[in-house]
Structures are given as C-alpha cells and as structure tokens.
Amino acid sequence: MDLYTRTGGGPAVATAVDALYRLILGDDRLSGYFAATDLPRLKGHMVALLSQVLGGPQDYTGRDLRGAHVGLGITPADYDLVGAYLLGVLAGLGVDDEVLGAVRGVLGSVADDVVS
Numbered sequence: 299m300d301l302y303t304r305t306g307g308g309p310a311v312a313t314a315v316d317a318l319y320r321l322i323l324g325d326d327r328l329s330g331y332f333a334a335t336d337l338p339r340l341k342g343h344m345v346a347l348l349s350q351v352l353g354g355p356q357d358y359t360g361r362d363l364r365g366a367h368v369g370l371g372i373t374p375a376d377y378d379l380v381g382a383y384l385l386g387v388l389a390g391l392g393v394d395d396e397v398l399g400a401v402r403g404v405l406g407s408v409a410d411d412v413v414s
C-alpha cells in the first residue's frame with residue numbers, strides 16, 4: 299500500500315493540509331515567505347507538499363520544485379521547521395513509524411531543490 303493510502307487517503311490529507319497551513323501561517327519565522335501568496339494558492343501549496351512527500355494521486359504538473367522556490371531565500375533551518383511541523387501533523391493523525399521514516403527520507407532528498 300502506498301504512503302498516501304496508509305496515511306488515510308484524501309480525508310486525512312485534507313486534515314493535514316489544514317493543520318499544516320495553520321501551523322506555518324501562525325509561525326512568524328515562516329509566514330513571511332507566503333506574504334504574497336493568496337489563500338487558494340497557499341492551500342494548493344500544502345496539498346502539493348503533502349502529495350509530493352506521500353506520493354499521492356494529485357500529480358502536480360506545475361513548476362518544478364527548484365523553479366518554484368528559487369529566489370525565495372528559504373533557509374535550511376526554516377525548511378527543517380516545516381518538515382518538523384509536517385511530521386508532527388502526520389504523527390498526530392496516527393500514521394505509523396514506517397510512513398514517518400519514508401516521509402523523512404523524501405524531505406531529505408528534495409531539500410536541495412527547496413532551500414536557497
């Protein structure tokens with residue numbers, strides 16, 4: 299079973315998107331990155347992020363990761379912060395350690411494309 303299904307599929311991902319969005323916007327170390335991003339796009343970001351790390355069905359066909367983040371000046375520390383929030387949200391949904399480990403792996407492998 300893929301990670302997306304094991305996390306709980308669409309409903310669980312929708313819950314995770316909401317939680318992640320609240321955590322990121324509520325953290326003034328992170329909210330500034332999204333100051334020029336409108337709400338639908340912002341939620342779209344969280345969906346894209348989660349789908350990417352879980353290998354979900356909503357295949358993203360927009361800008362590649364590097365192109366989307368180039369020039370945003372995302373620091374390694376802020377990247378790790380988002381990763382920690384994401385893992386916390388997934389753990390809160392009760393996903394198993396194997397899924398959390400796999401998500402950690404994806405976060406590690408795409409970091410270079412997102413961090414400036």
Ligand code: HEM
Nearest residue numbers: 331332334335346347350360361366372376377380408412
């Ligand atoms: C694995 C981690 C991440 C993935 C998969 C991801 C995915 C994406 C994608 C697909 C886009 C393009 C969206 C579009 O063109 O509409 C995007 C844009 C963006 N991302 Fe990320 N992202 C990640 C991490 C982060 C982090 C850590 C930050 C900031 C702390 C961030 C901030 C942004 C911003 C500000 C945009 C531009 C939004 C806009 O168009 O206004 N991303 N991201």
